[in-house]
Amino acid sequence: MTRDEETWQLVRAVDRMELVAPRSTGALRLSLSLRQGAMARRLAGARPSDALPRAIGLHRRAPPTVFDATAGLARDAMVLARLGCQVTAVERVPVLAFLVHEAARSASFAARLSVLVxxxxxxxxxxxxxxxxxxxxxxxEHDSSAQVKQEMQVCRLLAGGADDAGELFAIARQIASQRVVVKRHARQDPLAEPRSFVIDGERVRFDVYLTAP
Ligand SMILES: C[S@@+](CC[C@H](N)C(=O)[O-])C[C@H]1O[C@@H](n2cnc3c(N)ncnc32)[C@H](O)[C@@H]1O
Incomplete structure (x- = not known):
């Protein structure tokens, strides 16, 4: 069967689903595999002492419940679920949520990850x-990783580039019973000041806002 290269396509590869954009938009490809490649390595090497889990508060107490309000391909959400957090991951682009669901359904942490559209x-x-x-x-905008660049382009094509971070942050501060954690590029301004503390990672940092009294 031949593929219509002018439409969005979901292609089942041997070990994963792949989203292929129309040729007119550059035939971008997006996929997620937990069996091999960068994500498999990241999951295998995940430690509570890494920057993201530390920002979440995982190294000090029992794994908290986490609401990932900007799931994307849920790589961060999967790391937290793998380390024991109960994670609800919300993504507004249905096909991205589908890729996550397909990739994670047989993972060891599947029971700790709920993916919502x-x-x-x-x-x-x-x-x-x-x-x-x-x-x-x-x-x-400043992310230099090729895969994240592709993902951002696909997100923009599918969902538009609406920036709702400020609005999400305001809601998050009202709802989170312990803390809100915001990932930023190392050179990016914080979403809000004052921050309770900052954890530096590679190329990124995590701004932490404690909400508990
Ligand atoms: C940079 S990506 C997140 C990448 C993710 N942390 C990971 O580890 O793969 C940001 C995602 O947030 C989603 N998003 C932005 N605003 C949203 C909202 N209000 N509700 C749900 N998803 C949203 C976008 O569609 C995009 O897929």
Missing amino acids: GDARDLLPKAAPPPQVVYLDPMF
Whole structure:
């Protein structure tokens, strides 16, 4: 069977689903595999002492419940689920959520990861009980990784580039019972000041806003 190269296509490869954009938009390809490649290595090497889990508060206490309001391909969400957090990951682009669902359904941490399609601005206030931690990773322009660049282009094509980070952050601060964690590029301004503390990672940093009294 031949593929219509002018439409969006979901292609089943041997070990994963692949999303292929129309040729007129550059035939971008996006896929997620937990069996091989960067994500497999990241999951295998994940430690509570890494920057993201430390920002979430994982190294000090029992794994918290986490609401990832900007799931994308849920790589961060999967690391947290793999390290024991119960994670609700929300993505507004349905096909990205589908790629995550397909990749994660047979993972060892599948029972700790719920993938929801929708706008986190609507779903977060309805979370019951409220999550202990809300995690935000708004898209940023300066990311140099080729895969994240492709992902951003696909997201823009499918969902538009609407920047709702400020709005999400305001809601997150009201709902999170322990903290809000925002991933930023190392050179990017914080979403808000004052921050409770900052954890530096490679090329990125995590701004932490404690919400518990
Ligand atoms: C930079 S990506 C997140 C990457 C993710 N942290 C990972 O590890 O793969 C940001 C994602 O947030 C999603 N997004 C932005 N605003 C949203 C909202 N209000 N509700 C749900 N998803 C949203 C975008 O569609 C995009 O896929």
